Amino acid sequence: MSTIPESQQALELEIAKLEQDLASLKRRRNALSAISQLPTELMHRIFHLSIRYPDEARGRDWTPLLNLEYTRRSVSHVSHNWRTIALEWPTLWSEIHIRNTPKVAYLDLVRERARGIPLSLMTHWIANSAVPAVRHILQSERARLKSVTLHEPVSVLRDLLPELKACCNTIEFLDLDDPSRHALGPPDLTETDALCNFPKLRHLRISAWETLVIPPLSFNPTSLIRSQA
Numbered sequence: 148m149s150t151i152p153e154s155q156q157a158l159e160l161e162i163a164k165l166e167q168d169l170a171s172l173k174r175r176r177n178a179l180s181a182i183s184q185l186p187t188e189l190m191h192r193i194f195h196l197s198i199r200y201p202d203e204a205r206g207r208d209w210t211p212l213l214n215l216e217y218t219r220r221s222v223s224h225v226s227h228n229w230r231t232i233a234l235e236w237p238t239l240w241s242e243i244h245i246r247n248t249p250k251v252a253y254l255d256l257v258r259e260r261a262r263g264i265p266l267s268l269m270t271h272w273i274a275n276s277a278v279p280a281v282r283h284i285l286q287s288e289r290a291r292l293k294s295v296t297l298h299e300p301v302s303v304l305r306d307l308l309p310e311l312k313a314c315c316n317t318i319e320f321l322d323l324d325d326p327s328r329h330a331l332g333p334p335d336l337t338e339t340d341a342l343c344n345f346p347k348l349r350h351l352r353i354s355a356w357e358t359l360v361i362p363p364l365s366f367n368p369t370s371l372i373r374s375q376a
């Protein structure tokens with residue numbers, strides 16, 4: 148009877164080895180396909196179009212939150228080759244889109260995969276529980292954030308304003324919008340907020356945040372937009 152467990156263990160080890168051999172054979176087979184032999188630079192272009200096409204088709208210049216995360220996950224699970232290319236291409240991970248309540252560990256993984264290139268941050272109607280995640284990115288990437296788009300209620304924007312100001316020396320694109328206020332009446336102007344100077348800013352859009360005061364500009368953005376509705 149004592150030999151039965153030993154025989155089972157030996158079989159398990161043999162099965163594990165065969166599974167590894169099978170996985171290796173599948174990778175070799177997939178490597179022979181035409182798409183696996185495309186140049187890495189062309190694969191990068193394909194990945195880029197996969198996350199941009201839906202928006203370009205609609206005449207928009209940013210990627211919906213769900214589409215980006217879904218696409219990154221999809222292209223990195225097609226094959227071993229695609230996964231390697233996706234994980235080793237920093238540009239694919241340079242946009243941080245926060246929705247729901249992402250784990251800080253995942254955000255740090257995205258930051259790590261982006262390596263040293265500039266980052267973009269975008270949020271749209273996040274839950275209050277996700278605000279710490281946004282704050283974590285603003286605090287951790289003050290030297291790399293080049294673009295920030297926050298489409299949140301004024302209460303959330305006001306809460307994040309100190310961290311946003313701390314990134315003022317690197318941000319070149321800034322879009323702040325309260326979607327909830329577009330259909331509402333006149334705002335309460337009893338409480339005001341002030342935006343600091345962003346010396347490298349090239350594009351500024353403020354929408355539906357009437358209580359935000361923009362000081363005399365020491366920067367000269369190429370596109371300055373302030374929309375109230």
